[in-house]
Amino acid sequence: xxIERTYARRLTTAIFKINGIExxxxxxxxxxxxxxxxxxxxxxxxxxxxxxxxxxxEISKTTLNTIVKRWEREGILILNKIPGxxxxxxxxxxxxxxxxxxxxxxxxxxxxxxxxxxxxxxxxDMFIEVLEFYAESLKKISENLDIExx
Numbered sequence: 001x002x003i004e005r006t007y008a009r010r011l012t013t014a015i016f017k018i019n020g021i022e023x024x025x026x027x028x029x030x031x032x033x034x035x036x037x038x039x040x041x042x043x044x045x046x047x048x049x050x051x052x053x054x055x056x057x058e059i060s061k062t063t064l065n066t067i068v069k070r071w072e073r074e075g076i077l078i079l080n081k082i083p084g085x086x087x088x089x090x091x092x093x094x095x096x097x098x099x100x101x102x103x104x105x106x107x108x109x110x111x112x113x114x115x116x117x118x119x120x121x122x123x124x125d126m127f128i129e130v131l132e133f134y135a136e137s138l139k140k141i142s143e144n145l146d147i148e149x150x
Contacts, residue, residue, distance in 0.1 A: 011134070025111065029104045034059050035067055037106065039093075042077065043101045047090035049082065076100060 026036050037057045041048055052067060054061050068091060071077045076097035076101060079089040093101055 002103060022108075023038070024119075025108055031104060034063050036108070038064065038071075039097075039101045039104055040068055040108070041089060042093045042097070043105055047080065047092045049085075049088045049090055051088060068084070 007023050023033055024038070028035050029036065031039070037055060037059055041053045041057055050061065050064055053059065054064050064119060068077065068079070072079060074096075077091050077092055077093050082088050
């Protein structure tokens with residue numbers, strides 16, 4: 001097996017393992033993966049558009065829209081018009097949403113902080129830049145890759 005294939009396989013396996021761990025945390029928290037991603041994205045206190053979240057978090061627009069509409073009805077988030085944009089709206093958590101996010105993300109943040117401290121201690125913060133670079137490279141090539149059916 002080529003060395004590149006070996007590295008790619010190890011990395012992909014690690015990413016799937018991380019996703020599996022996140023899914024088990026989702027179950028403990030009691031919300032779905034896409035909901036947890038949305039809550040995580042909005043918990044930085046900044047407004048985001050649905051388009052931005054969909055692209056950054058790789059959540060389908062339909063799934064995201066369903067969650068946003070439900071959470072808006074439940075008072076978890078609010079939508080505000082973006083000046084100069086016809087249809088795009090900013091999403092922000094309400095006080096109720098911030099409280100729910102704090103509770104839901106508490107375990108996630110504790111786990112992440114522990115894992116990050118251990119990882120940075122051993123490898124420095126450069127590993128994050130490497131992962132970001134890999135993700136962007138993979139996205140760029142996959143968007144331009146013609147996959148032929150056999």
